[in-house]
Amino acid sequence: MEENIKIWLVGNTGLRNPNRIQEGLAVYAKSAFVGKLHGRDNEIGFMNLLNKEGIIQNESGKDESGSHARKWRLMFAKNGYIFPQVSKKDGNQDDLGAMDDITPFGRTFLKADTFPAVQECFLRAMSVEQFEMPDKTTYFSPLRWMLAIMLELEKRTGSTEMSRIEFALWGHTTNPSYDLSEVVDRILNLRKRRAKAPAKRTFDKNEIKERGKHYDKKADNFLDYSDMNMRYLRISGMFQRKGRGIMIVPAKHLLAEKLAKDTATSEPLMKAYKQLCSGAPLPTDNIDVAKTLLEDLKKQMKERHIVYDISDLPLDTPAEINIARQRLEDTLAKTDEIQYANDQCNQWQEIADYMSLLIKGGGKLVYDEDNAIEIPKDETPAYFEWTLWRAALAIDHMVNKPYEVRGFRLDSDFLPVTAAGGGKGDLYCEFEDFMILTEVTMSTSSRQEAMEGEPVRRHVSDAVLNYNKPVYGLFLAIRIDTNTAETFRHGIWYAKGNVKQRLDIVPLSLEQFRRHFVSMFEGKQARPEHLRDLILQCETERDNLEAPAWMKHIEKVVAQRVQSFSN
Known part of the structure; x- marks a missing residue:
């Protein structure tokens, strides 16, 4: 086929993490920019607001044009959370809604307070056929098209798996103008x-070069855009990681069959926009489909010997049936998380590699072409908590349980969605005879003490009162500020009723923790008692030394313990 490749984009490379969209929309909804997101002044104003609220990190002077705001606006509109701009050929703006106003579906999205609810919003949005086909008269949904490709792959191979290079060359470079069977032939070849x-x-380089002959932009886009596109597709809840590629979530297979579509629609774009902005229908809105999916999930859980109980739930409407299904999906996710947790002792080297990336401020470590780990620089806080959880x-x-330890949310690949909210500690690790509350921060400046000194002590104090066993605090940062160390050296906190507490909190740099962690595993002595003993040993001199000397003592203790594990 003589082709002119056009890569579709379900996301935006300037907004690589779709998990941030809800936070950004929440900021927008409370701002003065609602309905006024066009025009340079508004764009710059909203960009500055996103920066002020910590949603983006616009380094001083990096973006003065407001391009960040335009990228967010595009994603809000593409997913139906604000009314998109309607071109004259597609109809009148008034028939849809005031440009940049928050849509009814946007309001629904803002109320989505669980990760499955957020995923469902993205799924509804991505199922809408709003992407223009090469003929410029018909439209398709990349999500539906990818499901069609992957289900056809499964028919031929027994698996829906698609590798990164396969997606890069024959996934987001194709659309329903291609013959589905031929696309799958190409992938298998x-x-x-x-x-x-x-x-x-x-x-891979040679294949990209060859395919790039039919593409008029830089060849790097094949892989760069595929990573971003796969990430956005995964937020729908229909796909999960497989190596550096993707596969259909097994529990969603039946729904995938209902959604898959290898043809385009000739319905006008305005109709798609109206669906998008009011909340597009899903097969699960139909009572028979909802029942079928629920029964299928029950069958899967029985096959895996997972105990569940939904006998208390009514099952009379699609909404009620879907609530029951979501409860089962939650039980399934928790079961999978326990299995994931049980495997972490075998993943300690990868965990240590993540720590190394965090120490560098994020980045990527490629093991081979099919295996890599990455911490996006703007997601380091979430990855810090997640790495220490692992x-x-x-x-x-x-x-x-593993899901009781953490305060942050996970996606279906057990990757962090966002960092834990405030009001409680980051990680509550309860052991038989003691408890370790771990707090982490990416802050390294003298503001570290101001930001962390009070909440960390309060969280440890609360834990001391709530647990009938010794509680130890472990404070981790890339670099420990001396003032922070001084606050924790004293460890004084007055609980309710002016009850004075002396708290056990030890500050460690992530590099120190990593050395201790690695040496425990290399010495085959990874036990929680060693963490407790590390804290206790570091504390022995806290009353005798000033903060700078105490920090040196902590380093000495770490070094001695690392040495002892290798003996």
Whole structure:
């Protein structure tokens, strides 16, 4: 086929994390910019507001044009959360709604208070056929098209899996103007040739170069855009990671079959916009489909011997049936999380690698062409909590469940969605005879003490009062400020009724924690008692030393313990 490749974009490279969209929309909804997001002054104003609220990090002078705001506006509109601008050929703006106003669906999205509810909003949006086809008269949904490709792959191979290079070359470069069967032929041909290739990286480069002959932009886009597109597709809840590629979530297989579509629609774009802005229908809105999906999920859970109970829930309407299904999905997710937790002791080296990336401020570590880890620089706070959560799971022996330890949300790939909210500690690791409350911060400046000194002590104090066992605080940062160390050295807190407490809180740099963590595993001595003993040993001199000397003592203790694990 003679083709002119056009890569579709379900997301935006300037807003790589779709999990932030709800936070950004919440800021927008409370701002003076509602209905006024066009025009340079408004764009710059909203960008500055996003920066002020910590939603984006616009380094001084980096963006003075307001381009950040335009990217957010595009994503708000693309997902139906604000009314998009209607071009004259597609109809009248008044028939849809005032441009940039928050839509009814946007209000629904703002109320979505669980991750599955957020995912469902994205799924409704992505199921809308609003992407223009090459003929410029018909429209398609990339999500539906990808489901069609992957289900066809499954028919041929038994699996919906699609690797990163396959997606890059034959996923987001295609649309329903292509023959579905031929696209899958191409993918399988690529897979077969790649399996035989001795040097995968060279093979991939050559394939991109070859495919790039039909593409008029830079070849880097094939992979760059595929990472972003796959991330956005995953937020729909229909896809999950498989290596660096994706696959259909097994529990969503039946729904995938209902949504998959390998043809375009000739319905006018205005109709799609109206659906988008009011909340597009899903197959699960139909009572028979909802029942079928619920029964299918019950069957899957029985096959996995997972106990569940929905006998208290009414099942008379699609909404009620879907609530029951979401409860089962939650039970399933918790079961999967426990399995994930049990495997973390085998993943300690990867966990240590994540710590190294955090120390560098984020970035990517590529093991090979099919395996890599990455911490986006603007998501380091969430990844810090997540990495320490995984470290705690690897050390094991906790009496509380993995989902009780953390305060942050996970996606279906067990990656962090956002950092934990305020009001409580980051990680509550409860062991048989003691409890360790871990707090983390990316702050390294002298503001560290002002930001963390009070809440960390308050959280540890609350835990001391709530747990009938010794509670130890572990405070981790990339770099510990001396003033922070001084606050924790004293560890004084007055609880309710002016009850004076002396709290056990030890500040460690992430590098120190990493050394101790790695040495425990290398010495095959990874036990929670060693963490407790680390804290206790560091505390022995806190009353005898000033903060700078105490920090040196902590380093000495870490070094001695690291040495002892190798003996």
